[in-house]
Amino acid sequence: MSSMxxxxxxxxxxxxxxxxxxxxxxGALDRATHALxxxxxxxxxxxxxxxxxxxxxxxxxxxxxxxxxxSGRDARLAAIxxxxxxxxxxxxxxxxxxxxxxxxxxxxxxxKWRKKLPGVREYRISESERGEASLLWIGGGRRIPSxxxxxxxxxxxxxxxxxxxTGRYGRGDIAIAEADLDHRPITGEGEDCICFxxxxxxxxxxxxVGRILDRFFGRAH
Amino acid sequence: MTPLACEHxxxxxxxxxxxxxxxxxxxxxxxxxxLNAYLQRLGADRTTAEEITQEAMVTLWHKADLFDSxxxxxxTWLYRVARNRRIDIARRDRVDYVDxxxxxxxxxxxxxxxxxxxxxxxxxxxxxxxxxxxLPEEQRALVRLAFFDSLSHSEIAARTGLPLGxxxxxxxxxxxxxxxxxxxxGVDDAA
Numbered sequence: 001m002s003s004m005x006x007x008x009x010x011x012x013x014x015x016x017x018x019x020x021x022x023x024x025x026x027g028a029l030d031r032a033t034h035a036l037x038x039x040x041x042x043x044x045x046x047x048x049x050x051x052x053x054x055x056x057x058x059x060x061x062x063x064x065x066x067x068x069x070x071s072g073r074d075a076r077l078a079a080i081x082x083x084x085x086x087x088x089x090x091x092x093x094x095x096x097x098x099x100x101x102x103x104x105x106x107x108x109x110x111x112k113w114r115k116k117l118p119g120v121r122e123y124r125i126s127e128s129e130r131g132e133a134s135l136l137w138i139g140g141g142r143r144i145p146s147x148x149x150x151x152x153x154x155x156x157x158x159x160x161x162x163x164x165x166t167g168r169y170g171r172g173d174i175a176i177a178e179a180d181l182d183h184r185p186i187t188g189e190g191e192d193c194i195c196f197x198x199x200x201x202x203x204x205x206x207x208x209v210g211r212i213l214d215r216f217f218g219r220a221h
Numbered sequence: 222m223t224p225l226a227c228e229h230x231x232x233x234x235x236x237x238x239x240x241x242x243x244x245x246x247x248x249x250x251x252x253x254x255x256l257n258a259y260l261q262r263l264g265a266d267r268t269t270a271e272e273i274t275q276e277a278m279v280t281l282w283h284k285a286d287l288f289d290s291x292x293x294x295x296x297t298w299l300y301r302v303a304r305n306r307r308i309d310i311a312r313r314d315r316v317d318y319v320d321x322x323x324x325x326x327x328x329x330x331x332x333x334x335x336x337x338x339x340x341x342x343x344x345x346x347x348x349x350x351x352x353x354x355x356l357p358e359e360q361r362a363l364v365r366l367a368f369f370d371s372l373s374h375s376e377i378a379a380r381t382g383l384p385l386g387x388x389x390x391x392x393x394x395x396x397x398x399x400x401x402x403x404x405x406x407g408v409d410d411a412a
Contacts, residue, residue: 014397015397019396023373055301068261070271077242077249083283
């Protein structure tokens with residue numbers, strides 16, 4: 001497929017994204033990462049076919065399951081026929097696709113952003129011992145201090161673009177940074193970059209400046 | 222399309238166009254016991270499984286007009302609704318329901334790459350099953366847990382005692398390979 005703008009990995013045959021998509025298909029992701037992948041599929045067509053094939057396969061498992069009828073079938077049918085039509089979902093904003101808008105609760109312009117680093121604002125959506133989900137708003141042409149992660153970090157670009165050693169990512173692209181990847185992403189010139197990032201453990205800034213910043217920002221909690 | 226998928230698509234059209242309760246009841250009787258069983262197999266307790274199934278059926282009744290048989294089978298459409306609802310319920314997020322239009326359930330044909338070359342769903346499923354059977358045993362066992370049992374990579378590491386890194390790298394190898402087989406299969410079929 002010539003339209004693939006997947007970054008060229010050294011071993012380009014193994015794409016961590018394929019396994020992430022498979023986990024999405026079967027509902028094995030946490031809510032934030034599930035919304036991230038659903039948004040990717042809405043914004044970027046390149047993985048839809050693979051996902052649709054895996055979903056057909058998973059749905060085939062449902063068809064194969066030995067039926068276990070619901071209790072109170074007639075009452076359930078009556079309840080369905082009597083139910084009101086659910087309200088329509090809010091229209092997606094120009095930045096946030098519907099699954100992310102639902103997760104975040106309001107559009108980017110209505111959020112209380114907090115300064116995280118010079119030129120970097122953050123809106124933290126959720127945090128647990130297993131990791132955190134945040135929106136990041138980074139000025140154009142900025143280099144994020146070098147950092148590594150305890151776990152992996154999955155990032156969806158919503159506006160603008162950024163690049164690191166693994167490639168260049170624009171709106172709708174997913175970047176996966178492994179625990180051992182020490183990267184210094186740089187945002188594209190001319191346009192602020194808005195990303196949605198989910199980490200499965202807190203990130204650690206590396207490098208002399210990073211270590212100092214880390215003490216103030218990265219590990220304050 | 223299989224004869225069953227055709228029949229279900231026709232019933233769904235009746236529900237969408239005429240609010241046909243009899244057609245809906247037939248679909249309910251086919252899908253709800255299977256979804257319920259599948260959800261329990263994934264670890265949901267009986268009450269939760271029944272609740273998710275019922276909510277998926279409510280969506281089916283009210284949003285029947287969003288279903289397009291040219292874009293997916295009803296089984297897959299309903300599967301996506303139930304899967305998304307299961308994730309919400311796990312987080313105790315009770316205020317919303319899954320609106321099928323929020324997810325990529327309804328993808329315009331012209332946005333699917335190589336739409337002309339698409340092999341049908343049944344063939345794709347067969348290609349994938351065959352490719353899974355062909356995986357080395359160490360990968361196949363993990364793919365079973367990740368895909369058919371819907372476990373997270375951490376859960377698989379805990380269950381098998383393998384390091385998380387090993388679990389991730391084997392599963393990645395496996396799914397990248399499945400994707401290559403699928404894409405190669407698609408090309409052959411379209412030729």
